[in-house]
Amino acid sequence: MHDVTTSAIKSFENISDARPKMLIQKLVKAIHEYIDDVELTQQEWEMAIDFLTRTGQLCHEQRQEYILLSDVLGVSMLVDEINHSKNHEQTPSTVFGPFFIANMPVRHYADSIIEEKVGDEMPLLVKGKIFNQQGEAIKNAKIEVWQTAENGMYSGQDPDQPVANLRGAFMSQENGEYAFKSILPVSYQIPSDGTVGELLNYSKRHFWRPAHIHFMIIAEGYQPLVTHLFIQNDEYLQGDAVFGVKDRLIVGFEQKQADATSKQQFGLDESFNLIEYDFVLSKGE
Numbered sequence: 001m002h003d004v005t006t007s008a009i010k011s012f013e014n015i016s017d018a019r020p021k022m023l024i025q026k027l028v029k030a031i032h033e034y035i036d037d038v039e040l041t042q043q044e045w046e047m048a049i050d051f052l053t054r055t056g057q058l059c060h061e062q063r064q065e066y067i068l069l070s071d072v073l074g075v076s077m078l079v080d081e082i083n084h085s086k087n088h089e090q091t092p093s094t095v096f097g098p099f100f101i102a103n104m105p106v107r108h109y110a111d112s113i114i115e116e117k118v119g120d121e122m123p124l125l126v127k128g129k130i131f132n133q134q135g136e137a138i139k140n141a142k143i144e145v146w147q148t149a150e151n152g153m154y155s156g157q158d159p160d161q162p163v164a165n166l167r168g169a170f171m172s173q174e175n176g177e178y179a180f181k182s183i184l185p186v187s188y189q190i191p192s193d194g195t196v197g198e199l200l201n202y203s204k205r206h207f208w209r210p211a212h213i214h215f216m217i218i219a220e221g222y223q224p225l226v227t228h229l230f231i232q233n234d235e236y237l238q239g240d241a242v243f244g245v246k247d248r249l250i251v252g253f254e255q256k257q258a259d260a261t262s263k264q265q266f267g268l269d270e271s272f273n274l275i276e277y278d279f280v281l282s283k284g285e
C-alpha cells in the first residue's frame, strides 16, 4: 500500500460513529486501490474531475444527473438488491427513477389518470389488491402511479402535457382493492442530453427502458414499496438501460369486451386491456 493511502485512511480515524467511519475509510481505500490498479494518468484524473463537475452542474430540482449516473452504472439496482431482495414474499422493488412528481391529485377508485388524450389507444384498466405477507388486505394504502404518454415522455419532461397527466394517487379500498384507468405505457429512452448521454454514446450503449408503469405504495405500519410493472414481450426487457427488470414484475394484459359489469364498476363501455396485479407489502416503517 502507498504511504499516502495509509495516511489518507488514517486521517479519518477520529470520526466517532462507527458506521460513517467505516464507510469513508473503505471508500478511500477502494478509490486508492482502483487508481493504483489502473495507474491513472494525470490527464485521466482531469477528465474524471471534469465529468463529475459537469454532472453536478446539470443537477437542479427537476433533474438529478447523479441518480441517472448511478442508474446506468447499475449502482442503484445493486443498492436495491442488497436492501430489498432478502424478503421473497414481498413484491420486488426496483429503481425510483427521476420522473416522480409529488403532490399529484388524489383520484377515486377506477378513475382515469389521462388528463390529455392524444391518440385513440384502447383504454387500459389496472386493478388488483394490496396485501400484507399474512394475506390480509391493506386498506387506505396510498398508491402513487406515473407513466409515459404515447410519445414516450413523462409530464414534467414534455411541456405539452398537463403536469398531472398519467399520474395520480389512489387509496386502496376497505378490501385492499385499487383500480385505475390509463393507456398501455410505451418503451422510452432515458435522458441523453447530459453527461450520462456522453457516457452511453461513448460506450455504444442504448438509452431504452422497456414499457412500465411506476408504483410507490405507502401504508401505515408497512415498508414503502417503490416498483414498476413491466409489460410482457417488450423488446427491451432483456436490455433495460438501468438494469431495473425483475421477472416477477413482468405482467401480461388481456383484451376484454365491455359488459354491464365493466361499465358499472369501472365506467368502461368499449373494449379495453386489462392488467391485474396484487402487491404484497412487508411490515415495518
Ligand code: BEZ
Pocket (backbone or CB within 6 Å): 068, 071, 095, 096, 097, 098, 099, 190, 191, 209, 242
Ligand atoms: C424511469 O423509469 O423513469 C427511469 C429510471 C431510471 C433512469 C431514468 C428513468
Ligand code: FE
Pocket (backbone or CB within 6 Å): 097, 099, 209, 212, 214
Ligand atoms: Fe419510467
